[in-house]
Amino acid sequence: MKAQKNPMLPNKETSPEWLLFQIENQRREIEKLKQDKADLEILLETVNNHADNVQAELYRANEKLEAEVAEKRRAEAKLESVLAMVSQEKADLEILLETIAEHNDALTELLEEKLKDTVEQSEIRLAQFLEAIPVGVFVVDCSGKPYYANRTAKRILGKDIVWDKELEELREVYQAYLAGSEEIYPRDRDALILALQGQSAILDDIEIRHQERIIPLEVRGTPIYDESGKIIYAIAVFQDITARKQAEKAIKQAEHKYRSIFENALEGIFQTTPEGRYLNVNPALAQLYGYDSPEDLMLAITDISQQVYVDSQRRSQFIEIMRKQGEISGFESQVYRQDGSIIWISENARSVYNEHSELLYYQGFVVDITASKQAEVERIEFTEQLLQLNKANERFVPSQFLQLLNKQSIVDIQVGDQVEKKMSILFADIRGFTRLSEGMTPEDNFKFINAYLSRMEPAIMENRGFIDKYIGDGLMALFNGSADDAVKAAITMMHRLAQYNTTRDRPERPPLKIGIGINTGLLMLGTVGGESRLDSTVIGDAVNLASRLEHLTKEYGVSVLVSHHTFASLTKPEKYNLRFVDRVQVSGKSKTVAVFEVFDADPPAVKECKLITKTVFEQAIWLFFQGKLAEARQQFANCLEVNPNDTVAKNYLRRCEQFLL
Known part of the structure; x- marks a missing residue:
């Protein structure tokens, strides 16, 4: 295989310009690397500065974590202790439940006996209470049969419970009459019968008669219900109200007597409001003021101060005295009669309050004193005449x-x-x-x-x-x-x-x-x-x-x-x-x-001279009465030298001279 050439490496065919370009690029890369190095050094320094803080924070977090772990271990230990106690209590409870189960029958029997004793004691206390209260209590069951009567009920009724009688018969058995009549108390008003019908009733028109006694009663009838709302008993509570009836009778008699006095009194009797209206007046007052009837007077007079008193301020004075003293006596005023004539009256009154001490009205009576006032005027005139006559007499005979x-x-x-x-x-x-x-x-x-x-x-x-x-x-x-x-x-x-x-x-x-x-x-x-x-x-x-x-x-x-x-x-x-x-x-x-x-x-001058010559004058008088006339004459002459106007000295001097001739 044929080898590839590195484009970055120079070769024989590379031009100088290219080499210069490559060198410039390398220089730029080096500068960039230097800059990156400087940035890294700054970053490293910053990291180093915060490293200690981060380490300290990590240390504290570690301590807190260790503490939480220790607390958790303690909680686990405590929880284990509680679980142990709960386990023990559970065992004890199982033993207790077992014991309770064994004695449950005995406990039930004991509670029933205790409840029975409590009920019996409550019944005894209730019976004692009912026997002790001063009112009669009579109970019948839902069928109307007598169920209970306390001691007071038996005493008031005059006999014990008649067990074999029905409710309808009890009124005759106990001689319950409609008050003030010979009629057995009506069935439709019987408190016990009404109570068995679900009605509560209060009545005071019934009386019991036995042994020639008549006992008026106040009776309250009430139904007694069970849990289901069914009437199971009717109870009648009653009391002897003889004293109250007698008091009511006395009150009625007193009211009748008062009304008779009120209607027939010779004095005018009144009740007035503080505002000045009549609430009640008797015929005598109406006649005194010249009206045909009390009704006419109360209808006509709506402002006592203006329509009755001649001096309207007398009403204000009347009220002020009543406010301060609560009563007034011998309050004399002139008042108008219906025909406009004027008479003199004397009022006696007192304030009447309710149970809250609030003023209700003024009550009192009025007497016509016109004749006595006229007699008083005549008496004063006569007394004045006598006084003048006496004064005239005194001028002749002191x-x-x-x-x-x-x-x-x-x-x-x-x-x-x-x-x-x-x-x-x-x-x-x-x-x-x-x-x-x-x-x-x-x-x-x-x-x-x-x-x-x-x-x-x-x-x-x-x-x-x-x-x-x-x-x-x-x-x-x-x-x-x-x-x-x-x-x-x-x-x-x-x-x-x-x-x-x-x-x-x-x-x-x-x-x-x-x-x-x-x-x-x-x-x-x-x-x-x-x-x-x-x-x-x-x-x-x-x-x-x-x-x-x-x-x-x-x-x-x-x-x-x-x-x-x-x-x-x-x-x-x-x-x-x-x-x-x-x-x-x-x-x-x-x-x-x-x-x-x-x-x-x-006169002062004469008086002064007589005082100066008094001693000499008295010596001269003594000599005169002693027969020493010559000496007396000389002393009198001495007096006259000081007081030439002393007529007494002159008189004696002349007498001395006459006797000496």
């Missing part, structure tokens, strides 16, 4: 005078009524009244005197005194309390006079001067006069002395003089500005009376 005589009214005064009292007597008189009145008309005279006295009277009243009588331009006042009251009244009178004189400081109205004399002692207070004319008066030496002292004020030129009896009766004489003036002889008496001047109300 109420204090009546009290001192222990009389309630001027009507009780009789001629000769008298009482002896120790009192202070005050006389006051206007100086020079005759001269003052000469230039006045009679009318002006009265106005003048009344203007003066109207200022003096309060001063006396304020100090617990009263004026016994007015004597022309003068007055006499009495004080039943302390002598201080009389002295304070005199001082107040002088102050009031000074205020009054500020309005009289002009020629035609010259200032007034008054003199006041006060004495304290026993006097007779009483009435004098005849059958047609009486007057109150006081008499006695004490009164005469007080009058004498008032006259002496003119002689000594002072305002107020008091006797030593009054001086001795003062609580605290040092509280007043007093000085001894003289000793005077009382007419018809051998003893002299010491006289003192009260100068508290003198």
